[in-house]
Amino acid sequence: MSDTSLNSTHEDGPTRRDMIHVATGAMMVGGGAMVAWPLVHQMNPAADTLAMASIEFDLATVPEGSQVKVMWRGSPVFIRHRTAAEIEQANKDDTATLRDPEANANRTKQADGSDGKAQYLIMEASCTHAGCIPVGVGENGYLGAFGGWFCPCHGSHYDTAGRIRQGPAPLNLIVPKYVYLSDTVVKIGV
Amino acid sequence: MSGPSKYIPQSGFEKWLDKRLPIIRFANDTLIDFPTPKNLNYWWTFGGILAIFLILQILTGIVLAMHYVAHVDFAFASIAHIMRDVNYGWLLRNMHMVGASFFFFAVYVHIFRGLYYGSYKEPREVLWGLGVIIFLLMVMTAFMGYVLPWGQMSFWAAKVITNLIGGIPFIGETIVTWLWGGFSVGQPTLNRFYSLHYLLPFVILGVVILHVWALHVPGNNNPTGVEVQDVEKETVPFHPYYTVKDGFAIVVFLMVYAWFVFYGPDLLGHPDNYIPANPQVTPAHIVPEWYFLPFYAILRAIDFDIFIIPAKFGGLAAMLGSILILLAVPWLDTSKIKSMRYRPWGRIAWFVFLANFILLGVCGFMPAEPPWTYIAKAATFVYFAYFLIVLPALGVIESPDMPPKSIADSIHPKADKSGAGNPVNVVVK
Structure with a gap:
């Protein structure tokens, strides 16, 4: 490096040697990135994981006022058959202070944007805080201050439209994309 | 040194x-x-204890890996196979499992000893910082190891903690999917956690070597916090003086450890982890292992939005911050006196901090309901206040006692009477 005769920095501007240095450096940076990306990307979902099948479910099997959990993408989904009183309460709460404001009517929309059925609330059974399964109707345990769901892990309260009302969770329970195939059969994962 | x-x-x-x-x-x-101060007490033996436990965990881990199967359908059964069928498998697995608890117990003693005697202060900031990095790596290793048996607590611990990363603004969800290798905690997650659980202990070993190197440049701190001035008078060679003292402490510590291994291997764990993982049922009461409880309490304490920061990200940031803040302690503590022995107010603050840390652990264990939610918030405030308010302020307003002029002076106080009553600034440098 201290060699004077081969030193490439001088006032005459860039030399062929500078060109070699820059080109080599650029190749190393580019090559490094090209090697790094496969090492990072291999951890993303594999092709067979991505080729996820959707599921079909007959809602007639869920009596009014109860809830079932069905497995989809390796995690459970809530299907709650709401009572008229619960729907009315959810509509009334549209005007309450909501952390993640969303009207009750929008919570039962199908994937194509058309209205679904107000009595069937379909949501991922995963608290938006840390992913625990909230406790819902028909299960042992507290349903929270708003009569919907209560997450026992860190104390998030959801109302009868699955909206976050109190506790650490940032968002409403997530509504997966679904469409009705018939009057009672729903296809989750579109 | x-x-x-x-x-x-x-x-x-x-x-x-x-x-x-x-x-x-x-x-x-x-x-x-290696010249070592003459006056080290038994709190200094925990470094040696930690070295023994790192070796113990690596050795038992390597042999467990010969029998464990990292597959969602077989992992739980392979643990039962180790416990029932593998020759001495029950012993090796209990050693590894209880070893994790004792490793953390020892590291907490080691950290709190450093905080009490000011071992993080000049010229040991790098030594301290490397220790904090080792602790962070230990946390990650223990977390991923706990997932491997694929019991209910394993699964839900993995789910809860990885989900929190989703709270990072903008890129959180992408990172979580990348970590999982799917849309929920599953086979790809278990497999990569196994790979990393095997890798990280060797990374820890590497940083431990740097930690020991950084110890051997300035040498040990000591209970007086006064640096060695006369190597001949104030130090003894590490061997045999401290090999024997550390060895004695290691043997006593291993005796307690052995009691747990043989008579109470599950006392420190959770019965729920003997139920196979079920993604459809969250256990009624999710609690981490005892050594994570204080940090879990801090995570849960932030259940409210802080201005524009959502509660979820706030909790994650507070939990990470509660460990990372240790890196800044050398600069947050403004006192010139190292040892709390000579800091009347600092000493009280340290004991309050210790009690508060244990209280946080209790909060982490209790369900997220009042009054524990309020207590956890107060205790989280006290935790951060110790570093951000008490340590910076006390250095300015406290009038410390006079430390001995030298280590020799503290051992033989009458040998040099002029030592007592020297101004602080002369004593320290």
Whole structure:
């Protein structure tokens, strides 16, 4: 490096040697990135994981006022058959202070944007805080201050439209994309 | 502290090797001749205890890996196979499992000792920082190891903690999917956690070597916090003086450890982890292992939005911040006096901090309901206040007692009467 005769920095501007240095450096940076990306990307979902099948479910099997959990993408989904009183309460709460404001009517929309059925609330059974399964109707345990769901892990309260009302969770329970195939059969994962 | 080497090669082979790879000289200077302050108490033996436990965890882990199967359908059964069928599998697994608890117990003692005696202060900031990095790596390793048996607590611990990363603004969800290798915690997650759980202990070993290196440049702190001034009078060679003292502490510690291994291997764990993982049922009461409880309490304490920061990200940031803040302690503590022995207010603050840390652990164990939610918030405030308010302020407003003029002076106070009553600034530098 201290060699004077081969030193490439001088006032005459860039030399062929500078060109070699820059080109080599650029190749190393580019090559490094090209090697790094496969090492990072291999951890993303594999092709067979991505080729996820959707599921079909007959809602007639869920009596009014109860809830079932069905497995989809390796995690459970809530299907709650709401009572008229619960729907009315959810509509009334549209005007309450909501952390993640969303009207009750929008919570039962199908994937194509058309209205679904107000009595069937379909949501991922995963608290938006840390992913625990909230406790819902028909299960042992507290349903929270708003009569919907209560997450026992860190104390998030959801109302009868699955909206976050109190506790650490940032968002409403997530509504997966679904469409009705018939009057009672729903296809989750579109 | 690392003065000129006193090693003299004896045999012809040692002389030959010393000119080519002076590894015997290095071992001699590090483990035998290393000058160590005379006045170290038993709180200083936990470094040696930690070294033993790192080795113990690596050895038992390597043999467990010969029998464990990292597959969602077989992982739980392979643990049962280890416990029932593998020769001495029950012993090796109990050693590994209880070993994790004792490793963390020892590291907490080690950290709190450092906080009490000011071992993080100049010239040991790098030594301290490397220790914090080791602790962070330990947390990650223990977390991923806990997932491997694929019981209910394993699964839900993995789900809850990885989900929190989703709270990072904008990129959180992408990172979580990348970590999972899917849309929920599953086979790809278990497989990569196994890979990383095997890797990280060796990364820890690497950082431990740096930690020991950084210890051997300035040498040990000591209970007085006064630096060694006369190597002849104030230090003794590490061997045999501290190999024996550390060895004695290690044996006592291992006796307690052995009691748990043989008579109470599950006392420190959760019965729920003997139920196979079920993604459809969250256990009624999710609690981490005891050694994570204080940090879990801090995570849960932030259940409210802080201005524009959502509660979820706030909790994650507070939990990470509660560990990372340790990196800044050397600069947050403004007091010139190292040892809390000579800091009347600092000493009280330290004891309050310790009690508060234990209280946080209790909060982490209790369900997220009042009154625990309020207590956890108050205790989280006290935790951060110790570092951000108390340590910076006390250095300015506290009038400390006079530390001894030197270590020799603290051992033989009458040898040099002029030592007592010297101004603080003269004493310290």
